[in-house]
Amino acid sequence: MAYPDKLLADDEEVVRHLHPHWLTISWPVVLLLLLVGAASFGAALVPDGRQQGSIRVGVLALAALLVVALVLLPLIRWRTTHYVVTTHRVLLRVGVLARSGRDIGLSRITDVSYRQTLWERVIGSGTVTIETAGDGGPTVLEQIPDSDGVQQLLNHMIEEDADRRAQESADHVRGSESGYPTALV
Structure with missing residues (x-):
């Protein structure tokens, strides 16, 4: 199984897999x-x-x-720096021999912003900053290709994740009210 597919849950899909900008x-x-x-x-x-x-x-x-x-x-x-956006989270993996990683659930993200210098606008690169609920501080992704598109994608994925969670919660409540197990409803 190829990276990052081996890290995904059963109902999770890769939406975008990025490396730092080619420059x-x-x-x-x-x-x-x-x-x-x-x-x-x-x-x-x-x-x-x-x-x-x-x-x-x-x-x-x-x-x-x-x-x-x-x-x-x-x-x-x-080549070994990966920024992966899935339907449930953002995965960050960096390193050659010693590796580090961070997984950020879409439901924990409170703000996504991007910044581009004039040169970065010309080449289509930038910095994406992800702020989360908790003590971890912001996650800064530098030299991201199409940084404004990634920022918009993350905001869209956060909304879709919230809608999916609300639907699952409603389905769970409906299933428990009917007396049937949720999986059968």
Whole structure:
């Protein structure tokens, strides 16, 4: 079973599954191109001699280390950051080796807002802030693609969740008044 489907309840569906905006990985890609160019240039500059092979290996090893630290780790971090909106909750999962997560029930959300700078408006990104009832404080989701659309979606899902809960409550009351078990009504 694929992520995030393995985290869902029986009657829960994924409405939207997001990663941070793709521009968060644009700088690592630019760095990759610069590192490949610099390593190639550096290896070509090594003068002829007995140590030429080991110096070139050293240049390539340094470049490979920088690629792992400055390119691969940010790409993996981007890929393993999940923002999932379902019919019942918002799931947040972040991390590569050490992971952290938070599940926010739609019924606990009291306010959803978004903020965009001029640049974020141009690229279609922004910050979504989710305020909940309780002591946890606001949850801030940065670099969200289509942040205004996500904010509107969350508000819509909160209303639908409230309607669904009210219907379930009414069905439960009707079932208990009729003397039949709720599942049979």
